[in-house]
Amino acid sequence: MVTPAIRTDGLTRRYGDEVAVSGLDLHVDRGAVYGFLGPNGAGKTTTIRMLTTLLRPSGGEAYVAGADVTDRDAVTPNIGYLPEEPPLFEELTAREQVEYVAGLRDLDPERAGDRADRLFDRFGLAADADKRIGTYSKGMKQKAGLVQALVHDPEVVFLDEPTSGLDPRAARTVRETLDDLAEDDVTVFLSTHILPVVDELADTVGVLFDGSLVAEGAPEELTQRASGGGTLEDAFLAVTGGDDAAGSGDVDATDVGVGSDPTSGVDSGPEADSGPEGDSGSEVDSGPEADS
Amino acid sequence: MNPPSARRAGLVVRTESRRRLRGLRDAGWRLALLALSGVLLLLPVGGMAVAAYFLGSGTFGSPATTLRAAGAAVVLLAGFVTVFVALRTVQAGDPDAPEAVLLAAPVRDVVLGLAAVETLVVTGPVVAVAVVVSAAFAVGAGSLPAVLFASLALAGGALAGASTGFALGLLVRLAIARSKLLARYKTVIGVALFLGYFAVVTGGVDLPWLADLVVLADRPPVAWFGSLATLGTLAAANAVGAAAGAVVLPAVAVAGYVASVGVAERLWFEPRVTPTESRTEPSGMAGGFADRLGVGSTGAAGPIPPASVTVARRSWLRARRAPISLLYVVYPLFVVGGPLSTAIRTGVVPGWLPAALPLYGAWATAAAFTLNPIGDEGAVLPVTLTSGVSGRAFVLGRCLAGAAVGVPLTAAVTAAAAVAASFAPVATLAVVVNALVLPVAAAGIGAAVGTALPQFEASRITRSRRAVVPSLLGFAAFSLALVLLSVPALVGGTPVVGEVLESLLGVDAAVVAVVGVGATMALALVGGGLGFRYAATRFDGYYPDGG
Numbered sequence: 001m002v003t004p005a006i007r008t009d010g011l012t013r014r015y016g017d018e019v020a021v022s023g024l025d026l027h028v029d030r031g032a033v034y035g036f037l038g039p040n041g042a043g044k045t046t047t048i049r050m051l052t053t054l055l056r057p058s059g060g061e062a063y064v065a066g067a068d069v070t071d072r073d074a075v076t077p078n079i080g081y082l083p084e085e086p087p088l089f090e091e092l093t094a095r096e097q098v099e100y101v102a103g104l105r106d107l108d109p110e111r112a113g114d115r116a117d118r119l120f121d122r123f124g125l126a127a128d129a130d131k132r133i134g135t136y137s138k139g140m141k142q143k144a145g146l147v148q149a150l151v152h153d154p155e156v157v158f159l160d161e162p163t164s165g166l167d168p169r170a171a172r173t174v175r176e177t178l179d180d181l182a183e184d185d186v187t188v189f190l191s192t193h194i195l196p197v198v199d200e201l202a203d204t205v206g207v208l209f210d211g212s213l214v215a216e217g218a219p220e221e222l223t224q225r226a227s228g229g230g231t232l233e234d235a236f237l238a239v240t241g242g243d244d245a246a247g248s249g250d251v252d253a254t255d256v257g258v259g260s261d262p263t264s265g266v267d268s269g270p271e272a273d274s275g276p277e278g279d280s281g282s283e284v285d286s287g288p289e290a291d292s
Numbered sequence: 293m294n295p296p297s298a299r300r301a302g303l304v305v306r307t308e309s310r311r312r313l314r315g316l317r318d319a320g321w322r323l324a325l326l327a328l329s330g331v332l333l334l335l336p337v338g339g340m341a342v343a344a345y346f347l348g349s350g351t352f353g354s355p356a357t358t359l360r361a362a363g364a365a366v367v368l369l370a371g372f373v374t375v376f377v378a379l380r381t382v383q384a385g386d387p388d389a390p391e392a393v394l395l396a397a398p399v400r401d402v403v404l405g406l407a408a409v410e411t412l413v414v415t416g417p418v419v420a421v422a423v424v425v426s427a428a429f430a431v432g433a434g435s436l437p438a439v440l441f442a443s444l445a446l447a448g449g450a451l452a453g454a455s456t457g458f459a460l461g462l463l464v465r466l467a468i469a470r471s472k473l474l475a476r477y478k479t480v481i482g483v484a485l486f487l488g489y490f491a492v493v494t495g496g497v498d499l500p501w502l503a504d505l506v507v508l509a510d511r512p513p514v515a516w517f518g519s520l521a522t523l524g525t526l527a528a529a530n531a532v533g534a535a536a537g538a539v540v541l542p543a544v545a546v547a548g549y550v551a552s553v554g555v556a557e558r559l560w561f562e563p564r565v566t567p568t569e570s571r572t573e574p575s576g577m578a579g580g581f582a583d584r585l586g587v588g589s590t591g592a593a594g595p596i597p598p599a600s601v602t603v604a605r606r607s608w609l610r611a612r613r614a615p616i617s618l619l620y621v622v623y624p625l626f627v628v629g630g631p632l633s634t635a636i637r638t639g640v641v642p643g644w645l646p647a648a649l650p651l652y653g654a655w656a657t658a659a660a661f662t663l664n665p666i667g668d669e670g671a672v673l674p675v676t677l678t679s680g681v682s683g684r685a686f687v688l689g690r691c692l693a694g695a696a697v698g699v700p701l702t703a704a705v706t707a708a709a710a711v712a713a714s715f716a717p718v719a720t721l722a723v724v725v726n727a728l729v730l731p732v733a734a735a736g737i738g739a740a741v742g743t744a745l746p747q748f749e750a751s752r753i754t755r756s757r758r759a760v761v762p763s764l765l766g767f768a769a770f771s772l773a774l775v776l777l778s779v780p781a782l783v784g785g786t787p788v789v790g791e792v793l794e795s796l797l798g799v800d801a802a803v804v805a806v807v808g809v810g811a812t813m814a815l816a817l818v819g820g821g822l823g824f825r826y827a828a829t830r831f832d833g834y835y836p837d838g839g
Contacts, residue, residue, distance in 0.1 A: 015563055052395060056561050076395045087389035091311040097392075103303045104396035132314075148392060 003066045005030045005156050005187035006051060010060035013046050013211075020046045022211040023060065028204070030155075031185040033178060035192070035202030035219070039240050043211040044191045045084070048158050051189070052081045065155045077105065080154035084161045086145025090134035094125060094144040097133060098151050105152050112151055119147040123173055138165035146174065156187040163194055175201060199232045207239050215239040293553065296400040304397070304405020305412070311388075312413075337421050341428035348432025359528050362442065363518025366449040366537075369418065373453030374460065377414050379485055381461020382468075386560065394560060403553045407458040414457075415450035422446035426521075437523065441534070445521035448541030455548030462555040469564035479615055513540050596688070599681045603689025604696070607661055611693075617759035621656045639712065646710035646720075647785030650727035651778045653702025655771065657731035658738030661694035662687070663762040663770055665739055665827070666834060667746040670760060673836055683831035687743075687824060691735035698731040718802035719785065722809040726781050729813045733820030734774055740823030741770040743830040777815040784808015
């Protein structure tokens with residue numbers, strides 16, 4: 001049996017009394033593109049940070065590339081991560097930045113340099129790779145962050161809004177790159193609000209709402225399950241509680257739940273509007289980075 | 293725990309050093325401040341070298357005294373470095389771009405790299421000083437090995453201190469990350485820590501435990517460090533003790549490192565408490581400011597336009613939420629920190645201080661709020677320019693924000709200093725009136741300079757924070773203008789000058805002070821008024837994209 005690229009069983013993260021991610025069960029095959037959707041504050045970034053070992057889970061289990069996420073040294077060589085705000089040093093050039101991270105990863109300098117050059121070239125950053133990142137536009141930073149996340153040829157890539165700030169041409173390049181990665185058997189875990197990107201690329205879509213996975217399936221499956229055969233946006237709105245744009249109310253949330261489990265429809269319990277990042281006007285524990 | 297990788301840690305050190313050097317080069321004013329600090333340090337270093345020379349030559353007493361002093365010096369140095377590194381680590385102890393760094397290298401390597409950078413930054417100059425002092429000691433003692441062993445002991449003390457300080461700094465960060473109470477009051481804690489930092493830098497801390505330390509210097513482990521530092525120089529130095537000292541200092545450094553890794557694992561991979569701001573802010577500085585103006589949150593105070601009050605309140609709110617962005621305002625205090633802390637500790641106020649305080653108060657009042665009014669708007673500038681607020685109301689609001697605190701504070705401190713310096717009543721009145729007028733005028737002058745030379749680019753104000761600060765040219769032009777118009781008050785208000793003129797011309801010293809202050813006030817009021825008018829006009833006709 002092939003080990004899945006990502007597997008979680010009951011993955012949970014609490015911040016004090018608040019539950020950011022609740023009993024999450026995921027199964028992502030190797031080489032798949034998994035579209036991870038959810039409204040702001042749903043727990044997407046918290047989930048990604050747990051899967052990338054940057055945040056300790058409060059409960060449950062998670063394995064990435066076959067390694068337990070509590071074993072950071074085993075997981076990190078196999079993953080690449082581009083958070084919504086690319087983690088870059090403004091005082092360095094993009095080439096210096098990538099060389100630095102490649103050095104920390106113990107990569108062969110020559111091979112890493114060649115791969116970085118190819119990626120710079122691919123993203124149209126070759127001419128600016130020796131300029132300081134502090135002079136870059138948002139889109140250029142995004143591209144530099146992508147090169148950094150891919151330079152070590154990871155098995156699993158976590159991308160949080162990778163097309164944010166990119167012009168249409170660059171966004172297209174990113175989409176093509178993700179497609180190529182998937183063809184090379186690289187698993188892509190993609191969190192974004194740009195639903196057409198997910199619709200185009202994702203093999204499977206999971207929708208997180210209030211810390212729980214409320215819908216999962218192939219994009220066409222989700223849209224088909226939505227009564228009336230709407231768009232992915234309709235399905236998303238239906239399972240996340242917004243029904244105004246979901247085809248005049250003809251989408252039934254229970255129709256697009258996780259698998260065929262009738263109990264996994266929309267959770268409209270008391271915590272529905274009180275995610276950990278919500279502004280309750282009082283002190284709350286919150287993750288190191290707000291969900292987007 | 294697996295042993296760290298020296299290669300990876302070295303890479304962190306090289307990259308961090310490169311970043312910091314580039315950041316320093318980009319912020320010219322920080323470089324200038326650093327150079328000034330270096331120059332100011334020459335004097336105490338020279339004093340230490342002279343003391344070390346006489347210590348080495350035995351002028352100060354018996355070999356036993358030298359042994360004790362050497363041991364105490366190592367411990368003092370370690371303590372100083374511990375406090376210094378801890379304060380720096382509390383301020384910025386996390387790796388930048390953590391998602392890139394922490395996923396690419398094990399925590400133990402990142403910690404070692406960051407701690408090594410801090411060690412280099414802090415102990416680099418300290419070790420250089422230690423070598424100079426050790427060399428002076430060796431020359432005094434007429435013994436070459438003294439350079440080697442004294443340097444070794446001092447460097448070991450600095451290394452142990454840096455490692456311990458890094459662990460302590462991370463521990464304080466962890467406490468703030470976990471405690472809602474500490475997180476809520478971290479600004480207050482930050483100010484307290486800064487004052488501690490200031491006290492350490494200016495040497496204004498009473499050290500009553502120094503006497504205890506000298507007593508302890510006869511016992512291990514302090515005695516071991518004394519033996520290590522004086523090995524080969526003093527016959528009284530114990531070789532076994534020196535060996536023990538040579539083991540203990542690195543052992544403390546390693547223990548500090550191991551503790552740092554443990555704390556970092558808990559700090560960098562766990563969520564932090566983040567107290568949210570309450571939606572309504574009827575109290576606090578912003579509200580208090582409005583209260584001082586005698587207005588509510590939306591009302592006007594007599595001739596003060598409501599828009600000015602709004603601008604002032606907003607300026608206060610921003611300052612309260614990001615006080616570190618105004619850090620540059622206190623930097624000049626480092627220059628006068630020594631005499632100031634001496635005056636506070638001893639109660640003896642030098643005669644020049646009451647006359648100089650209004651100058652600093654005025655400088656700080658303007659520098660904080662009016663020296664970059666347009667650039668400080670940042671991304672909001674287009675909104676402000678198109679909001680309909682007049683230049684007069686906008687600039688007035690910025691001036692009010694500074695003056696509401698700057699004027700009373702400057703006047704109170706100046707009055708207290710004048711009384712403590714036994715100024716004559718007339719001279720006291722003169723400097724206090726100057727303290728009331730000069731900050732107001734400075735606000736207008738600063739606004740003129742700031743609107744003429746707006747700065748939009750953010751500068752690195754600490755290792756981890758960037759903020760939009762006034763331009764270097766703006767600082768220079770404003771400071772020069774303020775100093776020039778303060779010359780009459782500074783000259784006339786200094787008792788020595790008054791006494792000289794009294795003896796030469798037969799004019800009463802108090803009259804000299806009053807005339808000097810009067811001249812400065814006249815210049816200031818004219819300059820401030822014109823500056824205010826220019827700034828308002830400039831704002832009204834300002835186009836962000838030129839034109």
